[in-house]
Amino acid sequence: MADQSTQPAGNPQAGIPARRSAIAMLDQIQDEGRLMAELIGSGMLDRLDAPDRARAQRLASDTLRGLERADRVLKKHLNKVPPLTVLNALRLGTVELCNGGAAHGVVNDLVQIIGRHKRYGHLKGLVNAVLRKVAATGPEQWAALRVPRLPKWLRNPLADAWGAEAMLAMEAAHFAGAPLDLSVKGDADAVAQAVNGKVLTTGSVRVTDAGQVSALAGFEAGDWWVQDAAAAIPARLLQAQSGTRVLDLCAAPGGKTLQLAATGADVTAVDISDSRLGRLRENLTRTGLFATVQAGDVLDLQGSWPAILLDAPCSATGTIRRHPDLPHAKDGSEFGGLIDLQARMIDHAWGLLEAGGRMVYCTCSLLPDEGEVQVIEALERHGDMSVDRDALAVPGIDAEWVTAEGGLRLRPDYWADIGGMDGFYIAVLRKER
Structure with missing residues (x-):
């Protein structure tokens, strides 16, 4: 689920812009109730190059999907809940580490991001200590946790409408995320072959692990x-x-x-x-x-x-x-x-x-x-x-x-x-x- 890439050799800070932007988006989504599409449409990621824009969106999305699991993993390592920005850095790092992210790159980037923060720089030691513990024990704990549930304000009416079994199945689908689907102007079979996808029964072309859309x-x-x-x-x-x-x-x-x-x-x-x-x-x-x-x-x-x-x-x-x-x-x-x-x-x-x-x-x-x-x-x-x-x-x-x-x-x-x-x-x- 999570982005598992590491920084290219020779550029030890290559992952910082995307991770910093992902944390900023998480802050505004949770604190201000803004949607990711709204943030992107307002130009929040415009300063990033195309690969980093895609990566920032992917990191933020993966973190939101795994938020419940991340909080459960982090709970045993935190005596009290840190400020939201620091918490979101920890959540992002936890999701990456528990899904195969390289500890060196993930931890170092997030320590630097928080260390440079004007208000929360003094908490970089906390970030370092917690994420190193997560790297050691988090992946095993992560795999044993339940599929994250929707908040009650939404889960209850959906369960009433479709039943408990269907609700669990929908939550599993939400956690799994979505492949990329394309609608085609001409020959769907030709497009599917060109993008390494498959034609669905309804005529759309589905691509798994598509990467940067504009590069397809x-x-x-x-x-x-x-x-x-x-x-x-x-x-x-x-x-x-x-x-x-x-x-x-x-x-x-x-x-x-x-x-x-x-x-x-x-x-x-x-x-x-x-x-x-x-x-x-x-x-x-x-x-x-x-x-x-x-x-x-x-x-x-x-x-x-x-x-x-x-x-x-x-x-x-x-x-x-x-x-x-x-x-x-x-x-x-x-x-x-x-x-x-x-x-x-x-x-x-x-x-x-x-x-x-x-x-x-x-x-x-x-x-x-x-x-x-x-x-x-x-x-x-x-x-x-x-x-x-x-x-x-x-x-x-x-x-x-x-x-x-x-x-x-x-x-x-x-x-x-x-x-x-x-x-x-x-x-x-x-x-x-």
Whole structure:
């Protein structure tokens, strides 16, 4: 799980920038409730070169996934809890050491990082002593510890929804992390061969131990874009045709927009965040695809379209295997507001859909209130709405994923033997003529 690389010969401080940045991210995620994507988007890692940016993200993510285990390992070596920055340095070091990191490089770097800290430099001796003890006894203890659990504010509602056994399986998937999935503009088999990946039954290409994304074959040529296999299913279910006018709502960061554009559809992509749309514009340029991109509030949009994809704002609880910062940055207090917003967006989008048209509603959430319940209640509000079960009959879709009301429920523990998938809810909705 953890990054096990050591410093290149001749450069004894090569690991310091990435480790220092990872600690800084951990501090802000836990102390200020900021998400890693937000921190990266604000330029926190811009001063690092590409390999160190990737390494800092990987170190921070590995530490968050193993936080519970790290704290249990550290507990026997600490008389009292040190300041958060020092604690996060110890946690990061513990995760690295317990997953095969070279003690010399890990310990020396973290001692130097804390030693140079203006407020906590006097604690470098503590860091040195504790991590050397962890290096000696931690790996054996680590292996015997349970899979880290989600915080109760999230674990309880998910266990209520899916049961204790499924909850444990999802936590195991979160701890394992996620391989890299690619959506492909052209020949999936050719891309899979070029990147040493495999084509999944749903058409995505999966790469294990991918390393630096921008260094993979086909990146510069725009042959593919990064998108979890589960996240690629909603656009496939919309079955957009060349020339069809499609409205992609809440489009950023744009993976689904690219999929729709690749079919030749006439796509209008709308998102409230112009800054987040920047990544979509960059990927459209890189891949040579076209879509009309506009920043604005979905609820203010007017017009009519024969096909709509609504990827509504949600708790993102289905993405924890790729975004382990979420349970540590959030507390669930925003769930109620998101659920209300989703219902309003469904109603507004339904008013934009032409008679006889189809709309895909989806959320990257594991909470039924953001998925199954939203569709059940929407069906009650709109007499001209029906669920199109037949639209789910596409390659790679397991019949057991289909829900009682006719939607699709995906979970992180599905495909566990090949790396799992993000949690998603998807429903294809038809409007009567």
